[in-house]
Amino acid sequence: MTAEQGVRAAALTILIAILLFVLQAARVEARPPDSFAELAERLSPAVVNITTSTLVAGNEGPQPLVPEGSPLEDLFRDFLDRDRPEQRQRRGSALGSGFVISPDGYIVTNNHVIEAADEILIEFFDGGGELPAEIVGTDPRTDIALLKVEPAQPLPYVKFGDSDVARVGDWVLAIGNPLGQGFSVSAGIISARNRSLQGAYDDFIQTDAAINQGNSGGPLFNLAGEVIGVNTAILSPNGGSIGIGFSMSSAVVKRVVEQLKEFGETRRGWLGVSIQNVTDDVAEALELDDTSGALVTDVPDGPALDAGIKAGDVILSFGGQTVADTRELVRMVGDSEVGTTVRVVIFRDGATQTLKVTLGRREEAEGLLSSGDLPEEDEVPQADEVLGLTLMGIDAALREELGLAEDVRGVAVIEVDENSEAFEKGLRRGDVIAEIGQQPVQTPADVVERFEAARDAGRKSVLLLVRRDGQPRFVALTPSG
Known part of the structure; x- marks a missing residue:
């Protein structure tokens, strides 16, 4: 063996030894830990018990043992309430847990632990005493609350991981x-x-x-x-x-806590659309390659409308990130900063477009949307049938009969054949077809005409925008048969 071959052999031996060591280390790391004792001992001082108390009304005295709804129920209640003093309040309590995230006393817990509490008391580990806490902010949507105590000395705390x-x-x-x-x-x-x-x-x-x-x-x-x-x-x-x-x-929690700490409330981005997932039949109707993205079902006044987004658009990308489904889009938008301008890629009429949307704030938008001025209703024709659907235009009498809101426009479904594809796809009496092929419909004749046009064009499915109890969704139906 030459000197050069000897060096190569030695290097190979060392390399194999290193590889075996790494594999052995990986196997050791993959084994369950022998004990959690050291970890528990190190982390427990940062975990706290939370006791809350709330004043609640208490019913004093005996209660009538009579069946609910019995004619004697009111008699017994009147008898027991006569000359009864005002109900006394009693103090109810609840227990929960939390953890310290900073030495100056910020504590994270669930919102439902401290909701409606009049007093919040923090008990520290291993006889470390108790302190009253104040609520910094809460977020019922994620069930997170941030509390603050005033410690005499720095507290043990833990950090968030990824x-x-x-x-x-x-x-x-x-x-x-x-x-x-x-x-x-x-x-x-x-x-x-x-x-x-x-x-x-x-x-x-x-x-x-x-x-x-x-x-x-x-x-x-x-x-x-x-x-x-x-x-x-x-x-x-x-x-x-x-x-x-x-x-x-x-x-999720880290971002919520950061906002509660800074503002005392959450400030989530708001796009201003109603959305649903793209199903296989919807993808076929829109001529999409797959079911990724979020299908826009409604666009009220807000950032999306201002940017030109329309019902029937499919949001494929938000801020440079691909949108897999509606849940992912909601997270992306909510995590975005209020007031930022974001590029949104949509699919419309067989092609993609890029729009710029300046996000609003969700908390300000909720409950503030209004229908605005509504157009006059068109003259209502007679009922018509198509694809197992009995349809009728909406007049005042039908609006009252079906309990439709004043701002609902479209064609009402009066009956659905239980053997039809429409019934299978979930259409029911009282639904309102607002659009077909992303075009508004006002009369049953409009619906029939759109289906016939789609059938003549050889389309396998047609997309309907359907509203039920004010909530929009898209349904794809086969225009023939």
């Missing part, structure tokens, strides 16, 4: 005050990510770490000791832990 890099199967640690038993630690893994329960801004981490009543508002830690979630809810038939718990991800 929940977006957490993986299903990662170990997590929950610390809190379950069932009022005091500080308690439970461990488990991340069972699922990106869960949505009911809110528009939901991004829950699902975990099998034991979470019970009283854990609400407590932290969910990764093995680095960083908060990646706020324990919020459980799924249980009996109110106790069955291994399905939900923690609001730190990706």
Whole structure:
């Protein structure tokens, strides 16, 4: 063997040794930890128990034991209420958890833990005393609240981690005050990510770490000791832990806490559209390649209308980021800064367009939209039938019969054949067809004409904008048969 070959062999040996060491280290890291004791000992001082109290009306004295709705019920109530003093108030209490995020006393918990509370008392770990807390701000949409205490000395605190890099199967640690038993630690893994329960801004981490009543508002830690979630809810038939718990991800919580700390309230971006997901049949009707994006169903007065966005547009990109679905678009818009101008790529009439939208503030827009001046109603023709739908133009009598709002315009569905595609797609009596092929319709004849035109053009499906109880959605129907 030459000297050069010897050097190469030695280098190869060293490389193999390094590779084996790395693989061994990876295997060791993948093993469950021998103990969570050191982590729990380090993190627990930053976790707090929260006790709230609220004044509630109390009913004094005996209550009548008679069936509800019985003729004797009013008699007994009058008898018991006679000369009864005013109801006394009693003080109710509730328990929850939280965690300190700064040495000067900022504390994060759930909104439902402190909602309507008159007094909030913070109990610190291991006999560390108690302090009253004030509410800095709350966000019911994500169920997050920020509190503040005034400590005599700096407090132990924890930092947020990046929940977006957490993986299903990662170990997590929950610390809190379950069932009022005091500080308690439970461990488990991340069972699922990106869960949505009911809110528009939901991004829950699902975990099998034991979470019970009283854990609400407590932290969910990764093995680095960083908060990646706020324990919020459980799924249980009996109110106790069955291994399905939900923690609001730190990706959501961090931004909410920053805004509550700075403004005392949230300030979310507002685009000003109603949207729905793109289904396969809707994609076919619009001649889209796939179902990604968010389909615009309504555009009230606001930023989107000012920028030229219309009902029937599909939002494909927002601020340079591809939009997968409606949930993702809601998150993107909500996380954007109020007043910023954003590029929005839409699909319309078989081509893409880029529009610039200056975002408003969602909190200011909610509840402030009005219908404005409405056009006079057209003369109403007789009923007509098409594709299993019995249709009629809207007059005052029909508007009253179906309970339609004054601003609703279009063609009313009177009957739906239960064997029709329209029934299968969810159309029902009382629905209003507002548009077909992104063009308004006012009479049943308009509807028939649009379907016939689509059939003659060889279209496989036609897109209908349908309103029910004021809520718009798109439905794709086959124009033939």
